[in-house]
Amino acid sequence: MQNLKNKLKHPIFQCISQTSERLGIDAYVVGGFVRDIFLLRDNHDIDIVVLGNGIDFALAVAEQLGIAAKNVAYFKNYGTAMFHYKGAEIEFVGARKESYSHHSRNPHVEAGSLQDDQNRRDFTINAMAISLMPDSYGELIDPFHGLEDIKSKTIRTPLDPEITFSDDPLRIMRAIRFATQLHFSVHSDTFSGMQRAAHRIDIISKERIVEELNKILLSSKPSIGFLLMDKCDILPRILPWIAQLKGVEVIDGHGHKEIFYHTMEVTDKVAMHTNNLWLIWAALLHDVGKPATKKYVKDIGWTFHQHEYIGSKMVVKIFRSLKLPLNEKMDYVKKLVALHLRPIALVEDEVTDSAVRRLLFDAGDDIDDLMLLCEADITSKQQAKVIRYLHNFEIVREKLKEIEEKDRIRNFQPPISGELIMQTFNLPPCQEVGTIKNAIREAILDGIIENQYEPSYQFMLKEAEKLGLTPKK
Numbered sequence: 001m002q003n004l005k006n007k008l009k010h011p012i013f014q015c016i017s018q019t020s021e022r023l024g025i026d027a028y029v030v031g032g033f034v035r036d037i038f039l040l041r042d043n044h045d046i047d048i049v050v051l052g053n054g055i056d057f058a059l060a061v062a063e064q065l066g067i068a069a070k071n072v073a074y075f076k077n078y079g080t081a082m083f084h085y086k087g088a089e090i091e092f093v094g095a096r097k098e099s100y101s102h103h104s105r106n107p108h109v110e111a112g113s114l115q116d117d118q119n120r121r122d123f124t125i126n127a128m129a130i131s132l133m134p135d136s137y138g139e140l141i142d143p144f145h146g147l148e149d150i151k152s153k154t155i156r157t158p159l160d161p162e163i164t165f166s167d168d169p170l171r172i173m174r175a176i177r178f179a180t181q182l183h184f185s186v187h188s189d190t191f192s193g194m195q196r197a198a199h200r201i202d203i204i205s206k207e208r209i210v211e212e213l214n215k216i217l218l219s220s221k222p223s224i225g226f227l228l229m230d231k232c233d234i235l236p237r238i239l240p241w242i243a244q245l246k247g248v249e250v251i252d253g254h255g256h257k258e259i260f261y262h263t264m265e266v267t268d269k270v271a272m273h274t275n276n277l278w279l280i281w282a283a284l285l286h287d288v289g290k291p292a293t294k295k296y297v298k299d300i301g302w303t304f305h306q307h308e309y310i311g312s313k314m315v316v317k318i319f320r321s322l323k324l325p326l327n328e329k330m331d332y333v334k335k336l337v338a339l340h341l342r343p344i345a346l347v348e349d350e351v352t353d354s355a356v357r358r359l360l361f362d363a364g365d366d367i368d369d370l371m372l373l374c375e376a377d378i379t380s381k382q383q384a385k386v387i388r389y390l391h392n393f394e395i396v397r398e399k400l401k402e403i404e405e406k407d408r409i410r411n412f413q414p415p416i417s418g419e420l421i422m423q424t425f426n427l428p429p430c431q432e433v434g435t436i437k438n439a440i441r442e443a444i445l446d447g448i449i450e451n452q453y454e455p456s457y458q459f460m461l462k463e464a465e466k467l468g469l470t471p472k473k
């Protein structure tokens with residue numbers, strides 16, 4: 001039997017071992033922490049199972065460590081307790097036999113053995129335990145051969161998948177998330193179980209689904225997860241807007257680009273270059289407006305007119321529906337979706353200073369993220385086209401740098417304030433003030449005047465004159 005004593009470096013384990021001996025209660029470390037020992041991943045979430053009352057045991061360990069009882073959080077209904085100690089979050093629970101009611105996730109809990117506890121875990125790789133009792137300290141208890149599944153990179157349920165997924169349908173998402181994060185395959189029996197249980201994902205809260213989705217998006221190749229979600233048919237249930245991107249319509253022998261696979265490519269490319277979750281969401285949603293705007297125009301072909309605008313409006317609906325934050329994160333995703341064609345439109349035409357200035361003005365500090373998204377969006381199969389676009393992109397980047405250094409448009413603050421216009425012409429707040437301010441901004445963006453006080457002031461005087469205004473004496 002494998003002994004993992006030397007992997008239990010955190011001081012909490014010795015303390016749990018002593019408490020276990022003192023109280024005569026068996027204790028084990030289980031789940032993700034054990035799995036991650038073998039995957040060589042850092043894990044600071046330590047789950048402890050005891051054959052007794054988890055809360056009492058946690059309080060006894062806390063007392064031994066000098067942690068006040070008020071710093072132990074516990075949930076009587078679930079029999080769990082948690083506290084933080086030396087950089088780790090340690091959760092205690094009494095081993096249980098568990099059955100879930102069919103319509104909700106609230107489990108009916110009954111005390112059980114370690115084997116019962118391992119039976120009710122999601123996957124074999126998460127169902128391993130290590131003994132913390134002094135006489136068997138460090139011994140691995142692996143009844144479902146989780147270690148072999150780690151070696152063969154397999155996600156598999158310990159019990160009949162029917163039972164495991166019906167106990168908690170969120171596990172369908174967890175299987176996909178682990179497969180994506182770890183580059184593991186889902187065992188075919190387990191996958192069939194996921195397909196059969198797919199409809200039950202509807203009972204899971206949006207927040208918990210999104211937590212898994214975010215982990216998928218933050219992995220090195222999110223498309224693995226999305227293709228699995230599609231294959232087991234939960235994609236239309238949780239992200240219908242993305243499922244609708246699938247397929248190619250053909251009219252007069254002309255098909256359009258497959259949007260779902262294109263979206264996957266773009267999302268992967270962006271995820272490869274950033275850990276910014278919201279930028280990856282923007283990549284996922286950048287073409288979400290295409291199905292609604294798709295049109296076949298004779299002699300022209302397929303068009304998706306204004307899909308960026310419709311898509312950016314859909315972002316609000318999607319964020320609301322998924323209970324994603326309706327704050328500046330959403331505004332950022334909206335903005336990137338709305339602007340995602342702008343850099344490419346720039347390179348298709350001649351790259352003028354004024355177009356670059358306007359892009360800088362509209363994108364502000366998010367210009368670099370927008371450029372990353374837009375560059376990832378170039379996925380044509382025609383290699384020559386891709387090379388030409390990427391080359392033109394370099395020109396845009398150069399121009400962006402040059403103009404930013406010269407004109408400082410990125411976080412544009414008008415050199416002439418509305419206040420100053422009112423003072424100069426003795427005006428109350430009125431339409432004329434806005435007209436003059438806009439004219440100055442436009443002149444700066446068009447490169448007619450420089451983004452500086454003096455030329456802007458002179459320009460203001462001229463604009464005011466056109467409106468019949470004269471400076472007060």
Ligand code: CTP
Pocket residue numbers: 030031032033045047120121122123126127168170171174
């Ligand atoms: N678990 C489960 N079913 C779930 C959630 C969790 O059986 N729906 C079990 C698994 O044994 C898992 C453990 O509870 O290993 C801890 O779950 P959690 O902390 O959510 O995830 P980890 O597996 O630790 O993975 P990660 O830290 O990557 O989220």
